[in-house]
Amino acid sequence: MLRIGVIRDERFLEHKPGHTHPEHPHRLRVIYKMLDKEFENDLIPIEPKLASLEQLELVHTPTYIKKVFKTAEHNFSCLAPDTPASAKTYYAACLAAGGCVEGLNAVVSKLCDVCFCLVRPPGHHALADRAGGFCIFNNAAITARHAIKAYKMRRIFILDFDVHHGNGVNDLFYDCKEVIYMSTHDNFLYPYTGDWDETGSGGGEGYTINIPILRQFNDEDLFYIYREISRDVFYRFRPELIIVCAGFDAHERDPIGRSHMTEKLYGWLTHLFLSLRADINSPPLLFVLEGGYDFRGLGYSVREVLTAMTRHSDKAILPDAESDQGRMVVEKVRNIHKRYGVWVDQ
Numbered sequence: 001m002l003r004i005g006v007i008r009d010e011r012f013l014e015h016k017p018g019h020t021h022p023e024h025p026h027r028l029r030v031i032y033k034m035l036d037k038e039f040e041n042d043l044i045p046i047e048p049k050l051a052s053l054e055q056l057e058l059v060h061t062p063t064y065i066k067k068v069f070k071t072a073e074h075n076f077s078c079l080a081p082d083t084p085a086s087a088k089t090y091y092a093a094c095l096a097a098g099g100c101v102e103g104l105n106a107v108v109s110k111l112c113d114v115c116f117c118l119v120r121p122p123g124h125h126a127l128a129d130r131a132g133g134f135c136i137f138n139n140a141a142i143t144a145r146h147a148i149k150a151y152k153m154r155r156i157f158i159l160d161f162d163v164h165h166g167n168g169v170n171d172l173f174y175d176c177k178e179v180i181y182m183s184t185h186d187n188f189l190y191p192y193t194g195d196w197d198e199t200g201s202g203g204g205e206g207y208t209i210n211i212p213i214l215r216q217f218n219d220e221d222l223f224y225i226y227r228e229i230s231r232d233v234f235y236r237f238r239p240e241l242i243i244v245c246a247g248f249d250a251h252e253r254d255p256i257g258r259s260h261m262t263e264k265l266y267g268w269l270t271h272l273f274l275s276l277r278a279d280i281n282s283p284p285l286l287f288v289l290e291g292g293y294d295f296r297g298l299g300y301s302v303r304e305v306l307t308a309m310t311r312h313s314d315k316a317i318l319p320d321a322e323s324d325q326g327r328m329v330v331e332k333v334r335n336i337h338k339r340y341g342v343w344v345d346q
């Protein structure tokens with residue numbers, strides 16, 4: 001049985017981007033209610049802490065951090081046209097970043113085996129000096145940089161199944177070979193980046209794996225792609241830390257995502273990552289909440305992930321998904337990446 005840590009805190013609800021804004025506090029309210037009802041004795045609560053200035057500066061510029069802090073002076077302001085801030089947004093954002101760092105500390109110190117950081121605001125679009133796409137501080141990137149600095153980790157694998165491209169994570173590690181970033185996304189959606197040939201630069205060439213997906217893809221197609229590509233990365237790169245940017249806006253109910261996945265996919269992916277992790281000596285695994293804007297779809301999806309975590313065993317049977325579309329995608333990604341020899345042979 002895995003010991004599952006969870007980061008949750010009512011203070012994340014204090015970020016209030018507005019009644020009609022999709023990144024609404026109710027997203028977490030629905031999840032927390034479901035945790036109380038269905039996972040009461042299954043989870044180890046991990047206390048989040050505010051990120052320190054030093055931790056924020058692992059990723060963000062001092063000028064940008066100051067700009068975020070200054071939003072505390074107003075009841076309502078805007079960090080980006082789509083990313084408003086309320087008076088306590090800076091506080092929730094610091095707690096989201098610091099909460100993910102605490103999640104990492106908890107798995108590294110073996111307080112738990114895996115941890116799901118149920119935080120907001122989300123982070124994968126946040127750049128060094130800019131908010132955007134509802135994201136303020138880049139929670140996953142700060143956590144990865146903290147792992148490099150504090151725990152001297154040299155091989156980190158970030159998987160991002162949010163329907164949007166995590167341009168922040170992508171850019172922050174683009175020339176870096178300590179981090180492999182793999183994202184599946186619809187690149188006809190915001191932020192319109194993450195094309196096939198965006199594979200990293202300089203010493204980081206081949207360490208960024210961008211996989212645009214088509215709107216008609218289904219659970220089997222996407223699972224097939226993850227099974228084939230992430231398996232190769234797990235076995236070849238042997239990550240010391242795995243961070244999943246867990247956005248659930250590819251769900252069929254999502255008002256923004258326009259995709260057709262069901263919550264079943266997220267359970268399959270969780271089993272897949274846990275099985276692959278077990279094959280490489282069980283390094284720390286963190287799930288970090290990103291998008292997901294249909295309250296019910298989001299609740300169902302998080303429930304599938306936690307159900308998979310609580311029920312996972314070495315004997316978990318993964319679906320034998322076959323997909324012609326998935327096969328074409330995998331072939332294309334391997335062809336693009338084989339010139340680098342990072343996770344696929346030259």
Ligand SMILES: [Zn+2]
Nearest residue numbers: 162164249291
């Ligand atoms: Zn998203």
